Amino acid sequence: MTRRTEWWMNRTAYQIYPRSFADANGDGVGDIPGIIDRLHHLADLGIGLIWLSPVYRSPMADNGYDISDYQDIAPEYGTLADFDRLVAEADRRDIGIIMDLVVNHSSDRHPWFLEAKQDRASPFHDFYYWRDPAPDGGPPDDRKAYFGGPVWTFYPEVGRYVFNLFSPQQPDLNWQNPALRQAVYDMMRWWLDRGVRGFRMDVIDLIGKDIDRDLITEGPYLHDFLQEMHREVLAGRDVVTVGESWNVTKETALLYCGRDRGELDMVFQFQHIVAGWDRVHGKWRPHPLDLVAFKKVWTDWQEALEVDGWNSLFLNNHDLPRSVSRYGDAGQWRDRSAKALATAIHLMRGTPFVFQGEEIGMTNAGFTEITHYRDIELINMHREMLMQGLPEHQFLEGAGITARDNARTPMQWDTGPGAGFTTGEPWIAVNPNSADINVAAQRNDPNSVLAHYRHLVALRKQHEVIVQGRFVSWLEDHPQIWAYTREWNNQRLSVLCNISSEPARTEVPPGLASNGTCLICTAHPRHSVPAGPITLEPWEAVVVLGNLG
Numbered sequence: 001m002t003r004r005t006e007w008w009m010n011r012t013a014y015q016i017y018p019r020s021f022a023d024a025n026g027d028g029v030g031d032i033p034g035i036i037d038r039l040h041h042l043a044d045l046g047i048g049l050i051w052l053s054p055v056y057r058s059p060m061a062d063n064g065y066d067i068s069d070y071q072d073i074a075p076e077y078g079t080l081a082d083f084d085r086l087v088a089e090a091d092r093r094d095i096g097i098i099m100d101l102v103v104n105h106s107s108d109r110h111p112w113f114l115e116a117k118q119d120r121a122s123p124f125h126d127f128y129y130w131r132d133p134a135p136d137g138g139p140p141d142d143r144k145a146y147f148g149g150p151v152w153t154f155y156p157e158v159g160r161y162v163f164n165l166f167s168p169q170q171p172d173l174n175w176q177n178p179a180l181r182q183a184v185y186d187m188m189r190w191w192l193d194r195g196v197r198g199f200r201m202d203v204i205d206l207i208g209k210d211i212d213r214d215l216i217t218e219g220p221y222l223h224d225f226l227q228e229m230h231r232e233v234l235a236g237r238d239v240v241t242v243g244e245s246w247n248v249t250k251e252t253a254l255l256y257c258g259r260d261r262g263e264l265d266m267v268f269q270f271q272h273i274v275a276g277w278d279r280v281h282g283k284w285r286p287h288p289l290d291l292v293a294f295k296k297v298w299t300d301w302q303e304a305l306e307v308d309g310w311n312s313l314f315l316n317n318h319d320l321p322r323s324v325s326r327y328g329d330a331g332q333w334r335d336r337s338a339k340a341l342a343t344a345i346h347l348m349r350g351t352p353f354v355f356q357g358e359e360i361g362m363t364n365a366g367f368t369e370i371t372h373y374r375d376i377e378l379i380n381m382h383r384e385m386l387m388q389g390l391p392e393h394q395f396l397e398g399a400g401i402t403a404r405d406n407a408r409t410p411m412q413w414d415t416g417p418g419a420g421f422t423t424g425e426p427w428i429a430v431n432p433n434s435a436d437i438n439v440a441a442q443r444n445d446p447n448s449v450l451a452h453y454r455h456l457v458a459l460r461k462q463h464e465v466i467v468q469g470r471f472v473s474w475l476e477d478h479p480q481i482w483a484y485t486r487e488w489n490n491q492r493l494s495v496l497c498n499i500s501s502e503p504a505r506t507e508v509p510p511g512l513a514s515n516g517t518c519l520i521c522t523a524h525p526r527h528s529v530p531a532g533p534i535t536l537e538p539w540e541a542v543v544v545l546g547n548l549g
Contacts, residue, residue, distance in 0.1 A: 003468050004259055004310070008198075008240045010467045011048025012346075012457045013098070013353045017318045018055050018077055019063055020410045021356055023422035030410075030421070032078035032086050038413075041439060043093040045359060045450075046457035049240070049351075050090060051098045051200045053318055055083065059109050061169035062147075062376050063408075065202065066107040070187045087195040096197030098240065103184050104206045105170040112183075113171055117155045117162070127180045128171050129163035129211050143214075148380035163211055167376060175207045175225055185232045192233070198240035201264070205245035217247035223255055226263040235262070242312055242351075244268040250304035257309040266310040266351060272297040273320060289327055291479055291499050299484075302348055302471040311350025315341060316358045321406040325364035329501045329539065334361055334437075336539035339452045339522050340497045343541040344482045346456040347495050349471055356411050359453040360442055364406040365431055368396065374428050375405045414440040452522070459519060463545065465491045474512040480504035481536065483512055487548060493519075494529045494544045498536035505535045516546025 022034030032055060042050065054064035057072040064074065073080055087097050106113060115124040131140045131152070139152035139161050145168075152161040153168040162171045174180055188199065208222025209215060226243075234241060241264045243256055248269045256267045275297050277287065305311050315323035324330050328337030338361035346352045367373060370382050370392075378399060385395050400406075405428065412434040413420025419434035431437075442448035460466050469486030480500040486493040494514035498504040513531040520543035523536075529544045536542065 004308075005468075006240070006265070007238065008049060008096070008265075008351065009310070010461050010464075011096075011351065012046065012460060013049040013051055013351055014042055014045070014047040015051040015053065015317055015353055015355045017053045017356060017408060019427060020408050020421070022411060022413070023418075023424070023426075026423040027076070028422050028424040028426045029076045031076065032073070032082040036082075036086050036089050039089055039093060039095070042095060044443075045354075045454055046461065047095055047354070049096050049098055049197070051242075051353065052100060054100045054102055056102075059107055059169065061107070061167065063374075065102050066105070066167075066170045067102055068107040068109040069111075070106075071190055084194065091195065096240075097195070098198045098200050098242075099191055099196050100202060101188065101199040101204075102202040103173060104203045105164065105166060105172045108169050108171055118157050120158050120160070123179065125158070126177045127174055127183075129174050130158070130160045131163070132160055147377045148384050165206065165216070167380070169376075172209075172211075173207075176221065181225065181228065182232075185229065188229075188233045192237060192239065196239075198242075198265075200268075201241065201243040203245070204243035204264075205247050218245070218252065223261075223263065226256070227261070230262045230264075240265050242266045242268060246270045250300050253301070253304060254309050257305075259308055266312050268312050268314070268317075268353075269301065271301070289499070291482065292477055295473070295476060295482055298348065299471075299473040299476070302350075302473075306349070306471065311348065312353060313345050313348055313350040314353040314355070315345060316355035316407060317353070318355070318407055319404050321402055322362055322364050323358065324361050325406070326401075327499070330363045333501050333539045334363070335447075335449055336522060337499075337501075338449045340499060340539045340541040342449075342453060342456055343520055343522075343543060344495065344497045344499070346460065347466055347486065347493065347543065348484070349467070349469065349486070352456075352460070354453065355407065357407075359450055360412065360437055360439055361449040362409075362412060362437060363431065363433060364400065365403075365409045365429070366433075367400065367403075367405070367429070370396065370399075372429055373399065373403060373405050375403065375408070378403050378405065412438040414438050452520075455520070463491075463493070463519075464488060465493050465545070469493060472511070474509060475506055478504070478506055481506055485512055485514075490548050492546050492548050494546070495542075496529060496534075496536060497541045498539055501538045503535055503537055505533065508532060508534050514544040514546035516544055519543045519545050 018030050021030045022038045023030050024033035055077045056067045057069035057074050058064045058067050112124045112127045115122045116128050143151040145151045147167040154161050164171045205218050209219035243264045248267050256264050275293050324338045409431045410421035410426050415435050419430045442450035465486050465488040469488035472485045474483040475481050481504050482497045482499050484495050492514050508531050510531045513529050515528040523540040
């Protein structure tokens with residue numbers, strides 16, 4: 001099968017969490033005019049796609065992932081006119097906007113639900129999953145919601161329970177209703193006609209569920225619905241789609257993104273995120289990084305989608321702790337570990353996704369009190385865990401490692417009191433290290449993390465071997481070194497990264513060795529990766545482009 005070529009394959013994507021990116025009016029909440037004001041930063045970085053987390057009208061119970069109007073903008077973020085201006089200004093810089101499509105659930109304040117909960121005979125009642133009470137009057141079963149509490153919420157107006165996988169403020173949409181599906185497709189076409197270049201589809205693997213048989217993830221109707229969506233909305237449009245799934249595996253990935261499937265272009269998968277994590281006190285908590293196991297997940301996915309499909313490449317997003325705190329060394333080696341991690345990820349086959357602040361090496365928030373947090377998931381979990389007897393200090397220790405708010409603190413633009421994010425009181429506290437870690441301090445520094453990301457983005461555009469090259473993993477059992485090659489049209493790209501704070505030694509096999517041009521050498525200049533012994537300094541990254549043979 002020939003290699004697939006699409007306009008978006010050599011681009012790097014950037015996720016904006018609007019609430020925390022840039023505040024133009026000083027109310028402490030990021031907004032669309034603020035994003036427009038900062039587009040020059042993304043253009044300078046070389047970004048080609050923006051994944052925009054939800055900006056729709058919302059009560060903000062889950063920071064916009066509870067949508068009350070899919071065809072309007074939240075007032076705190078701006079207006080539809082502001083959005084149209086964002087699309088036009090981004091397009092002028094050759095940057096496409098990808099909307100966040102959140103259609104597993106709506107807000108409980110969406111007009112559909114407001115009607116659905118009032119009358120069983122309403123045509124909107126069947127837009128959601130309703131079930132009658134159990135014989136004792138209680139919920140149909142004892143399943144728990146992802147954000148804590150029961151998965152069922154009772155509405156006395158209709159005498160029924162509604163199904164909510166996440167929170168009572170987010171009732172699940174019934175995708176088995178054709179009228180619901182057509183309403184979603186109409187909405188998608190409306191946004192595409194406004195100029196957006198595609199969608200990131202939130203928890204899309206959940207829309208095909210059968211709740212009565214408890215078939216929730218990758219349910220029996222999923223791929224029929226995705227294929228219908230493609231036929232109805234996406235076919236014939238030059239757009240890009242990526243579906244989020246915490247449950248997809250390398251065995252099922254091509255069902256989503258195989259080129260002949262007529263579904264999506266790529267998936268966000270999280271097997272590398274949960275590798276080496278244990279379920280403790282109802283929350284994923286990580287062990288120290290097991291690099292051998294971590295590398296294997298990445299290799300498995302590179303090989304599974306080698307010929308068909310397409311990978312998404314990321315370590316950070318709005319649901320995850322900062323990668324330099326989770327996988328790197330946020331102390332002595334913060335800059336160099338941020339560069340090494342980025343190098344290892346960006347040079348694989350797939351689309352890299354940079355989460356805002358990652359490009360300057362932002363770290364976890366360092367919050368020490370529950371009142372510092374704003375996330376509905378964490379706050380609900382805090383209440384439940386304390387009721388079960390977990391000590392407060394132990395909960396806060398875990399939150400400091402894994403909480404979603406670690407990634408949601410304001411973007412650090414400069415050394416000002418609001419880190420350049422706002423002139424007002426920010427909705428969530430600014431990380432205290434913003435005086436040292438910020439865009440202004442790094443913009444003109446050729447050795448900064450920002451300069452390194454700029455270089456990585458440029459390399460993807462300049463070298464087809466990074467986009468299309470065959471992936472070959474090396475030194476798979478080495479506990480410190482992440483090594484692989486990419487091969488294409490008689491070129492070999494050799495990548496070696498020391499993912500540790502200690503020197504790393506190894507014997508370089510001939511197939512990994514390369515003589516040619518040093519594209520990245522973060523510790524000191526190297527003009528080759530010679531076969532034989534080599535020592536890499538802590539968090540050193542080496543990338544050499546040479547010829548095969």
